[in-house]
Amino acid sequence: MPDTLKTEDEQKKDALISVLLEHGVFKSENHQLYELTLNELEDVCRHYLQTD
Incomplete structure (x- = not known):
């Protein structure tokens, strides 16, 4: 697999x-x-989306 492809975790982080x-x-x-x-991004996202 080429180095230029992002891993699934990197794609999730970007999203x-x-x-x-x-x-x-x-x-x-x-x-x-x-x-x-x-994991930290998911926690931060949960926190901010719950307070909206």
Whole structure:
């Protein structure tokens, strides 16, 4: 498989980051979204989507 293809986890992270950016979330606890793990992004996403 070519190195240029993204893994499934990377694609999920990109999708979650897009959702958070659409909701005006750019950071989480002094970390940029791209620095977070998939599990952390899912937690942040759950938190912000529940409070909308």
